[in-house]
Amino acid sequence: MEDTTPALQARDLHQIYQEREVETVALRGTDLVVEPASWTSIMGPSGSGKSTLLHVLAGLLRPSAGSVIVGGKDLTRLDPGERARHRRRHIGVVMQRDNLHPLLNARANVALPLRLDGQRRRRAYQRADLLLAEVGLADRSRHRPGQLSGGEAQRVAIATALAARPRVLLADEPTGELDEAMTERVLDLLDDLRKRESLAILTVTHNPQVAQRADRRLVMRDGKVDDGD
Numbered sequence: 001m002e003d004t005t006p007a008l009q010a011r012d013l014h015q016i017y018q019e020r021e022v023e024t025v026a027l028r029g030t031d032l033v034v035e036p037a038s039w040t041s042i043m044g045p046s047g048s049g050k051s052t053l054l055h056v057l058a059g060l061l062r063p064s065a066g067s068v069i070v071g072g073k074d075l076t077r078l079d080p081g082e083r084a085r086h087r088r089r090h091i092g093v094v095m096q097r098d099n100l101h102p103l104l105n106a107r108a109n110v111a112l113p114l115r116l117d118g119q120r121r122r123r124a125y126q127r128a129d130l131l132l133a134e135v136g137l138a139d140r141s142r143h144r145p146g147q148l149s150g151g152e153a154q155r156v157a158i159a160t161a162l163a164a165r166p167r168v169l170l171a172d173e174p175t176g177e178l179d180e181a182m183t184e185r186v187l188d189l190l191d192d193l194r195k196r197e198s199l200a201i202l203t204v205t206h207n208p209q210v211a212q213r214a215d216r217r218l219v220m221r222d223g224k225v226d227d228g229d
């Protein structure tokens, strides 16, 4: 039977950053439901809260208020250790920068979430090799992040995010460093996983090539998401 529960459900998210005496309200009552096998794209001006939203949805940042339910658990109620474990299994994340461990080569980076989750070395590395081949990097698997081009590192980050077969992929400008042809290849891979594995995809992007793949385009303004269509 097909699973009809949402892949991700966020309710009434608020995030207030306090930096000395400056308070920034980055999220002010954001709701979002993401269905399995769907692709949502979020656009919005710089500073509107897009990266903050993704950090909260990924459980990397605990919001000031609100809930995020993924895989039957509210991330905001888990302690940091449980949250990290739950994220590793259910959520793939590609952030705007610094996604890779600088001392590990590409295949060790991709295998890392699986190794941390207790998978055997051989299986984890097999999966890493497969994913690196899928993003066109079979011949870069022994390179460390510092030895990769920006676009190569970005593709390793995408492979890493997909390693554990997450139900949700959250990606902040995931193709920002890729040329048009490579962007197309990566988007095809994501779309294929969306169809085959019911992966739910949420991309933050200004790139029309990426936004066009989405079945829903949302706009974020001043800490809130509205329906863009």
Ligand SMILES: Nc1ncnc2c1ncn2[C@@H]1O[C@H](COP(=O)(O)OP(=O)(O)OP(=O)(O)O)[C@@H](O)[C@H]1O
Residues within 6 Å of the ligand: 017, 018, 019, 024, 025, 026, 044, 045, 046, 047, 048, 049, 050, 051, 052, 053
């Ligand atoms: N760690 C932080 N401490 C204090 N303020 C922050 C922090 N992170 C973000 N902000 C502020 O929160 C607001 C939203 O930032 P965010 O990074 O979510 O925007 P964004 O929509 O991703 O922008 P961009 O398109 O430039 O990436 C901004 O005003 C930013 O200055």
Ligand SMILES: [Mg+2]
Residues within 6 Å of the ligand: 050, 051, 052, 096, 172
């Ligand atoms: Mg951002």
